Amino acid sequence: MSPATAPRGRPRSAERRVAVLRAASSLFQEVGAAQTSIDAIAARARVAKQTVYRWWPSKAAVLAECAVEGYLTLPSFHAPATGDPRADLTAWLEESYDALETPRFLELFRALNEASxxxxxxxxxxxxxFARQLRQAIRGMLDAAFDAGAxxxxxxxxxxxxxxxAHVSAAVTQRADRGDIPALVAVLLHGIGAGPRSRGAPMDTEEPR
Amino acid sequence: MSPATAPRGRPRSAERRVAVLRAASSLFQEVGAAQTSIDAIAARARVAKQTVYRWWPSKAAVLAECAVEGYLTLPSFHAPATGDPRADLTAWLEESYDALETPRFLELFRALNEASxxxxxxxxxxxxxFARQLRQAIRGMLDAAFDAGAxxxxxxxxxxxxxxxAHVSAAVTQRADRGDIPALVAVLLHGIGAGPRSRGAPMDTEEPR
Amino acid sequence: MSPATAPRGRPRSAERRVAVLRAASSLFQEVGAAQTSIDAIAARARVAKQTVYRWWPSKAAVLAECAVEGYLTLPSFHAPATGDPRADLTAWLEESYDALETPRFLELFRALNEASxxxxxxxxxxxxxFARQLRQAIRGMLDAAFDAGAxxxxxxxxxxxxxxxAHVSAAVTQRADRGDIPALVAVLLHGIGAGPRSRGAPMDTEEPR
Amino acid sequence: MSPATAPRGRPRSAERRVAVLRAASSLFQEVGAAQTSIDAIAARARVAKQTVYRWWPSKAAVLAECAVEGYLTLPSFHAPATGDPRADLTAWLEESYDALETPRFLELFRALNEASxxxxxxxxxxxxxFARQLRQAIRGMLDAAFDAGAxxxxxxxxxxxxxxxAHVSAAVTQRADRGDIPALVAVLLHGIGAGPRSRGAPMDTEEPR
DNA sequence: TGTTAAGCGAGACGGTACGTCAGGTCTTGCT
DNA sequence: AGCAAGACCTGACGTACCGTCTCGCTTAACA
Structure with a gap:
């Protein structure tokens, strides 16, 4: 339908594009995004600095594209979906905390956050x-729980x-105490409001047996 | 107790300290923390750059001290405490969202977060x-609700x-949709787990009358 | 007599050649040769940069061709030839000084000199x-004087x-004082050496009457 | 008398100044002024680039200061002063032509000229x-000749x-033919104008014996 | 009344990165 | 083969900011 005005001039080199993304990714993960300069990226990619600037307006843009294109080794965003929300939530939160305790990931998270x-x-x-991936994972978890009638x-x-x-993101900056996970899960499951069932009966953070 | 060995030499000038904090605060709020250089702070404070470096290790430290000492115009962290948690939470969340929609505050939040x-x-x-203030405010809100048996x-x-x-902090980066506030409050109040009371009865986001 | 092997492929476009020369000339005169880039020339000529490089090895070559082809507005190199060398020389020197006082010409002279x-x-x-033109003009002036027995x-x-x-060229760089013209003409006409006629009689810069 | 407002702040380091001039001079003479970058000067001087820019507005300024301060090996500007103008002029011109035939000097002359x-x-x-030196040298030569009654x-x-x-400067750009020296000296000594003495008697370029 | 130790203003300095510019070359597809 | 378009490499540019340093001067407590 649309002839789309045939592109003129020398086409962009896909090769250099991935060279830049690869170089940037490795530098981001080796020395951190903050310590990585555009010069260093261009040098490692064996590409002229101008070529980087031609396609990416800023280091943040390079970082974002690296992340989106999967060049950064990031923790996978899957979540268990056994149908038991308490167990699933607990497992997911613990896994998330683990990731944030890895300095490499923590720094990347911070950098991505700052880029955003x-x-x-x-x-x-x-x-x-990312949010989409995360949402789908969590949604799968919750859907399974819902199907199980939980x-x-x-x-x-x-x-x-x-x-x-938000809770996990906040843990990037503020300290996250994994001891709080059970209480957090309890709050999420039962809410904080007094209901007919719960009034007067102190809620336990453990599943009532 | 210990006389602490009276300090020798010329004592630190309190006057310059506030000059720096004042200059820094105004620059932070005028052009943003990221766009403010130490040179600029020193210049505006009519102080030698070294004087800044003598007392603060970094721009982030200056920013933090500005915030802590109240030189930055930040939204107050109070929360209503009427005893009605639904109303209080809703009001507090809306107020918080308001603050984040002010670009000036948003930038300061970001800068403070990065400094952290x-x-x-x-x-x-x-x-x-800050967190202490916030915690106290929220705690007051929740305590009132608790006392009211809610x-x-x-x-x-x-x-x-x-x-x-965390939820409010996350809204700094991700977009926050105030339309979600009622649903959020409902989740907080009633939880997501199926209880004897709610099973089969679709939960409304409004308090059941 | 050799047919010179008929050129293959598309012949050089005369149209683009003059477009380049025209564009270059206008830029040289508007912003100066030093401030004119090949890119700018190509852009104004609506020609690909490569087309410039195909035919001219350097900006200096373009400048030279502009000059040789008469695209640059340069002062004409004529000289009066009345037979009176004092008057002619004086007139020609003054005219030359005038040209050098026009910043536009001065810059072009410098650029041409540098190109050389x-x-x-x-x-x-x-x-x-140019030198040929100049030489002819001056030669004409001197020949007329010679014919007049002067x-x-x-x-x-x-x-x-x-x-x-050389004297006029040097005035491009060093300051030229037109007040020196009479003395200069006198030196040229009479020389500096002591002759039988002049010894003891202070030479005047005006023709003895 | 004049207190001259005591200089404030850290004084300029004379050491780095000469380091820059030395580095620049050596580069100018090794690779030529055009091929020398400010970065290279700073690097060789083991000085921050900003330190160069702080004190010299341009490479031309550095070059000029190098020349003025005697860091460049330039031909000495002396001229013989025997009292015989023909011999002295001839000798001086030949020496000057020699200097200009040394590529190293020629390039420096050009660069200095461009800087001017x-x-x-x-x-x-x-x-x-320079001109002052030259003028003094030439003046000495001429004065001696004058004293000798020549x-x-x-x-x-x-x-x-x-x-x-001017004549020597022009030889930088235009070709200089040393065969012209005798004719040039003759013109200078006797002038071109017809005088009572010379009319009808063809002037020889050699001293009449 | 010095003497001494630190604070301080001013500004030079080394260093790193920035983002831009210009000169040339190369790669498309079209003429 | 000429040519338009434009990507690309190279190298230099001039600037910004960082954090340190080196002067001379000031301000106190100490001797």
Missing amino acids: GSDPVIAAQLDRV LRPGIDLDVVTQLLI | GSDPVIAAQLDRV LRPGIDLDVVTQLLI | GSDPVIAAQLDRV LRPGIDLDVVTQLLI | GSDPVIAAQLDRV LRPGIDLDVVTQLLI
Whole structure:
């Protein structure tokens, strides 16, 4: 349909593009995003600095593309979906905490977060890929629980997902105490409000046997 | 007790200290923390650059001290405590979202967050002041609700506080949709788990009358 | 007589050649030769940069061709030839000084000079055109004077021409004081050596009446 | 008398100044001024690039200061002063031509000339030193000749000096043919104008015996 | 009344990275 | 083969900011 105006001039070299992304990824993971300069990326990619600047407006943009294109070794965003929300949530939270305790990942998370903050376009780009993955994982977990009859109907699962992501994200900056996980799961499962069932009966953080 | 060996030499000038903090604060708020250089702070404070470096190890430290000493105009961290947790939570969340929609505050938040990330000492310093304030405010809100019998006993209020702070912090980076507030509050109040009371009865986000 | 092997492929476009020369000339005169880049020339000529490089090895070559082909507005190199060497020389020197006081010309002169310095081929090319013109003009002036009996026979007029050109060229860099013209003319006419006629009689810079 | 406002701040390091001048001089002479970058100067001087830029606005300024301060090996500007103008002029011109045939010097001359053209301040600076030296040398030569009675009185020696400098300078760009020297000297000594003495008698370029 | 130790203003300095510019070359597809 | 378009490499540019240093001067407590 649309002839799309045949591209003129020498086409962009796909080879150099991946060279840059590869070089950048390795540097980001070796010395950290903050310590990586555009010069260093270009040098390692054996590419002229101008070629980097031609295609990416900033280091943050390179970082984002690296992340989106899967050049960074990031923890996988899967979540168990056994149908038991307490167990699944606990497992997912612990795994997430683990990832954040890996300094390499923590630094990448921070850098990606900062990149998001610096440019809404990058934020959207990263959100489109990562948050979506995360959301799907968590959603799968919650759906399984729902199917098992373990969730109350009518819940806005997106909100729950947001809450979980936020909690883990916050752990990047603030200290995260894994001892709090059971209490957190309990709050998520039962809420904080007094209901007919719970009033007067101190809730235990352990599953009632 | 110990006379602490009276300090020798010319004592630190309190005047220059506040000059620096004032200059830094105004620059942080005018052009943003990222765009503010130490040179600029020193120049505006009519102080030698070395004087800044003598007392603060980094720009982040200056920023933190500005925040802690109240030189930055930040939104107050109070929360209503009427005893009605649904109303209080909703009001507090809305107010928080408002603050984050102010670009000036948003940038400061980001900068403070980054400062926390860069240095654990600064993180602790900021936490001691802000998180404490926030925690107290939220705690007051929750305590009032508890006293009114609106909360289930046995809840780990610290965990709830953390969750709320995390949610709002995350909104700095990710987009926050205020339309989600009712659903969020509902999840917090009732939890997501199926209980005897709720099974089969779709939960409404409004309090059942 | 050799048919010179008919050229294969698309022949050189005369149209683009003049486009380049025109664009270059206008840029040279508008912003100066030093401030003109090949990219800018190509862009203004609506020609690919490679097309410039295909036919001219350097910016200096383009400049030289502009000059030789008459695309640059340069002062005309005529000289009066009334037969009165004092008057003619004075007039020609004054006119030359005038041209050098026009910043536009001065810059072009400098650029042409530098181009000559950078490449002997260009130097020869420019010399063939300009110096020849100049030499002819001056030669005409001197010949007329000689015919009028105002010059001593046996003079190497080429040397005189060289001397005059050198004097004017030097004025490009060093400051030229037009007040010196009479003295200069006097030196040229009478020489500096003591002769039978002049010894003891202070030479005046004005023609003795 | 004048307190001259005591200099404040860390004083300029004389050591680095000479380091820069030395490094620049050696580079200028090794690879030529055009091929020398500020980065290279700073690197060889083991000095930060900013330190160069702090004190010299351009490479031309560095070059000029190198020349003025005597860091460049330039031909000495002396001239014989035997009292015989023909011999002295001839000797001086030949020596000058020699210098210009040394590629190293020729390039330096060109660079200095270009530097003069780029900035009037530099031009004045160089003129103050070099032209003055040259003028003195030539003047000495002419004065000796005058004292020996070989020069006509009333000559503007400055003009002659200018003429000579111009002639040699022009030889930088245009080809200089040493075979012309005798004719040139003859013109200078006797002038080109017909005088009572010379009319009808073809002037020889050799001293009449 | 010095003497001594530190604070301080001013600004030079080494260092690193920045983002841009210009000169040339190369790679498409079209003429 | 000429040519437009534009990617690409190379190398230099001039600037910004960092954190340190080196002056001379000031301000106190100490001797």
